[in-house]
Amino acid sequence: MNKITIILIVLCMSLSPLNGYAEQSVEDVLGRLEEKMSNIKTLQTGFVQEKNLAIFDKKITLKGKIFLKKPRLFAWHTEEPTRYSMVIRDDVILQWDEDIDQVQKVSMKDNPAFQTVVGQMRKWLSGMYMSLLGEYNITLLKQNPVSLKFMPRENTMAYNIISYVRIVFREDERYICEIYIKDKTGDSTLLRFTDTLLNTPIDDAAWKVKPRG
Amino acid sequence: MADKRKRLIFGLAAGIIIFAAIGIRFISFDNDIELMLPANPEILRSLRFFRESNISDKVILSLKLKSQERTTHDLIQAVEKLEKSLNLPLITEVISGISKADLIQEMHSFLEYVPQLLNEQDLSKIEKQITHAGVKASLSRNYQQLLTPGSGFIMPFIQSDPLGIKSGFLSNIQKLSSSLGYSVKIKNGHFISQNGRNAMLILKTPVRLTDGFGSRNLIAYLHKQLESLPEFVSADIIAGHIHTISNEDVIKRDIRLTLIIASAAFLLLFLFIFRDIRAVLIFLIPLISVLVSINLSAIVLGKLSYFIIGMGAVVAGIAVDYGIHVYLAVRTGAGKPDAVKKIIRPVIIAALTTIGVFAAFFFSSVKGYHQLALFSILSIILCLVCALFVLPYLLAGKHYRNLPVMLKQGSSMHSQVFDRICIACWGVIIIAAIVLSWQLEFNNDISQLDGSKPEVIQTEQGFHNVWGGADKPAILVVSGENLEEALQCNERIYTKAVNEVGEDNFAPMGLSSFAELWLSNQTRIANSARWNKFWSEGREAKLKELLQEHGQTYHFSDDAFSPFFKHLYIEKIIENTPEGLTFFDQLKERFILKKADGYQVLSFFPDKDKYVKALGAISSRYSKTFLVSRNAFPACSQTQFHQKLSFYQELPGC
Incomplete structure (x- = not known):
């Protein structure tokens, strides 16, 4: 056996545990994050979202607040550029926007479009990504703070739509601080969370779809 | 000699x-149950419908995660491995779910046919939307949906349908998909239970339910294949074939048991009495x-x-x-x-x-x-x-x-007084029996002819607890010599049912008709002509103008909705049904049966007396239609049994 062969064998042997470690570490990280996030009972956070969609003639920057109370309540309120509210209680959606000024009630069961929209929101905002392993190839981009990249696997619904999703967690890993979604069409969404509060009481007004005054 | x-x-x-x-x-x-039922055309037609349709011959495998530490991902991997191991000749096809990879593209392709399916009333509703307020409301809704994360999934639908004209058909697809009452979600293209702990495989087999030998081979084959499942997954087989085998086993066991008991009793009696x-x-x-x-x-x-x-x-x-x-x-x-x-x-x-x-x-x-x-x-x-x-x-x-005393002629017990007492007792018993017979109620539930073992029934109950579907719907069957004839009749009945009963009144699951998804060629030709005329009368230009005007408020680009206008006019009408759409083919297989002498179009609705009566009244006006109701079935057979009973009561010696 010549020297080169020995070096190759040693190199291969030394690389294979590294591959195994990398594979294992993603699941370990996901498990660790899930454990931390499973303690979240309530969430209230501000957000700034930048949408670069071809359907719009300019980049849309959205500012608002998200409220979550497990297991039944979710609210999405935007303040800029227009005021809009969506409150989800179980599978019923109430929505209101200032232009129309009407409260609309929609059952998710009867509205597949809303189901998709809400499903995507819940998926990425939940922070519970272990169950996505079958749907996405997940890679760990950075350990501190944790940054993950999700690439849809073939034969999934996301495969033809999403190019990748990048998620950055807070330093304390208790919630997400940034979500970036790149679509296959070139459209993109960047969502940043600000002033996030975990497990603090949420004002009942958060669940009112139409703001007072 | x-x-x-x-x-x-x-x-x-x-x-x-x-x-x-x-x-x-x-x-x-x-063990065909039909042999034991009166030759009533309604009963036989219902039984034959189930036997000849592809509804009852399918086999379902329900797989369950036994370990709490395992995830849905592990379950799906086990399902995929099992799926590959199920082959011909006993299994012709395995359906493990719906591939979602092309689902959005398929839905999008299907929605291009929707203008052919919209009637005059639908056009009136669209007319009301082509106003300043209507367009503004539609654009606002689209805008807000597009601003949520993951809007890429709904983008093609919004661009090709700014007014949401076609969205109702997405709901219809969803409704028809759940028409059998099962609660299933699709994960990675697989049928998964709501709690993520169970997966379902639907198997097609050429083995008929009444084929006892074939059923035994099929179930043995499945058990063998299931042995390869990992230890953290258990599996239940749900199939009519299990009932066939179980019934055979039960009947054989009963025959054996009866023979043993009767033999023992006879032998003891004869040997004891005759010595x-x-x-x-x-x-x-x-x-x-x-x-x-x-x-x-x-x-x-x-x-x-x-x-x-x-x-x-x-x-x-x-x-x-x-x-x-x-x-x-x-x-x-x-x-x-x-x-x-x-x-x-x-x-x-x-x-x-x-x-x-x-x-x-x-x-x-x-x-x-x-x-x-x-x-x-x-x-x-x-x-x-x-x-x-x-x-x-x-x-x-x-x-x-010598014979034992009690068998000898002229024994002391055999006196005239004793004879009279016997006759009197017999007379009293007969009179009492005749009186009681008037109040006799017959249990005519044919499911009682199913002697399947308790574990078979328990497995099925467990399956329904996970997947739902315990309440089987009633079925309206519309026949035709060709698909066009069957679809036309189906449309007419659906329209009448909606007008007379009300679509929303078929609680809880509603009336699921193929007419909600696809129409006959004749109707689509008429709809298409109306649609083209509708837009050519200035409405296209008006809508473009309104979208342009109000779209600016929401920063929609000039060509935001160009896909809608590009395919606005219907140029070609397909003769039969769309091809190459997996979800449509799966629904079509459920709702349309190809028979040797034509086609049957099925509609599903809750198996409740009031709906069965209401739809029965409507379908009775059409010669090539009939209802199949499991709940109404015993009542139908009861009448028949009573008629037969009267006939035998009049026979001498019976």
């Missing part, structure tokens, strides 16, 4: 018994007669029902009387075979009376009764012949001890 005759009879009897015993292994047995080992022959004669009759009946009828064979013990019980009479005659006649001559006439008359009753069953419309009649009559004749012409020679020449 007598010994030679005796040996000849012995030899002949032994030969027949051996042939009969061997022959029984080659007989085809049948003679030859009394065993009395018991053997009906048993052998039944065995030979099964073979003869099978030669005449081809197949024999297990239900009928189960009656063998009853027939043997009736026919054993002839042997008893002959035995007593020979024994009281000092062991001479000639002693039988005294009783030949009354015994033959008794047998003919019994044969007459069974012969009456030939007039029944229940095919199973014909089998019962033939089998019973053959058994009785054979038993009679053996008892009168064989048994005396087997009993002859023996010096019998």
